[in-house]
Amino acid sequence: MAVIDVFAHVLPPKFLAKMQALKPEILDQFPYMKNGLLTDMDQHLASLPAGHQQIISAVNLNPEDFVGPIQAAELCRAANAEIAAMVRDHHDVFPAGVAMLPMNNVPAALKLIDEQIVNSQELVGVQLFTQALGQPITAAVYEPIFAKLAEIGAPVWLHPVFDRAKPANNVTFSWEYELTQAMNGMVAAGYFRRYPNLKVIVHHAGAMVPFFSQRIKYIQSAENYADFKKFYIDTAIWGHPKALELAWDFFGADHVLFGTDSPFGIPPVGPTAVIEQAVNDMQLTEGQKQQIFSGNWQRLMA
Incomplete structure (x- = not known):
């Protein structure tokens, strides 16, 4: 059975070296990024179970947080080229990659998308x-x-970050709240109605939305409720088949993609085995599980 992990992370080593040249202690701000599986591709590849592929995206070491618009665009361009090279060099394991954008330079971001x-x-x-x-x-x-x-029909991978204005951020709950608020913002702004071809893959199984779906249904409009169902989600909640079934029930059989957040979460190599077991333990048919493991990704990219 093919397994395609749509939300796995890397930290391109040349990009990291450029960031460290600008800010030598930069990883001290993000100690969880001091993980050899992010930068050492031999170690990364050796950690993967047989038959698994990954769609790779960079960890949240975002240039716009540290440098000005022109330099941020240059760093993103170089990082994207490095991720693309990883895909070419290991295409049997990395069938595709996800680009970074300089969010302090939207014109350059649009140009990077084109180029x-x-x-x-x-x-x-x-x-x-x-x-x-x-x-x-x-x-x-x-x-x-x-x-x-x-x-252009290219998906957004939506990843959480902390709202630095809040005093009590924590990885366990805050990121799920931030994801939920971002989803709510997109729905409230009418993005799916203005841009009907928009595709957004939300990390961590759609965060709070599946559990509170009935509050959405009865508090918000019918149009908003329908728009929440247009998100795609991954399975990166590190187990819990019943919670995954809840997400699957809300977002639908075609909108749930296998994703792990590897190599984070469960040492030493990430939560892939735990999440794969959770999907296998869901009360679904084998065909529906295969949709999660690979079919929905292949359909999304068709």
Whole structure:
């Protein structure tokens, strides 16, 4: 049975070296990134179970948080080229990669999409975060990026970051709240109605939305409720088949993709085995499980 992990992370080593040249202690701000599986491809590849492939995206070491617009664009361009090279060099394991964008330079971001994603065989979409530069990802300044991606049919990988204005952030709960708020912002802004070809893959099984779906149904409009179902989600909640069934029931059989957040979560190599077992333990048919493991990704990319 083929297994395609749509949300696995790397930290391109040349990109990391450039960031460290600018900020030598940069990884001290993000100690979880001091993980050899992110940068050492031999070690990374050796950690994967047989028959598994990964769609690779960079960890959230975002240039716009550290440098100005021109330099951020240059760093993203180089990082994207490095991710594309990883895909070419290991295409049997990495069938595709996800690009970075300089969120402090939207014109350059749109140019990178045209030059590095359109017609690319390696980079198939972009990773965006729930906030950028202290603004929600649904801030008006970022909307042209969503419009452009919808136009070309390339997905958004939506990853959480902390809202630094909040005093009590924690990885267990805060990121799920931030994901939920970003989803709510996209729905409230009417993105799916203005951009009907928009595809958004939400990390961590759609965060709070499946559990609170009836609150959405009865508090918000019928149109909003229908729009929440248009998100795609991954399975990166590190187990819990019943919770995955809840997400599958809300988002639908075609919108759940196998994703792990590897190599994070469960040492030493990440949660892949635990999540794969959880999918196998879901009360679904073998055909429905295969949709999660690979079929829905292949359909999304068709």
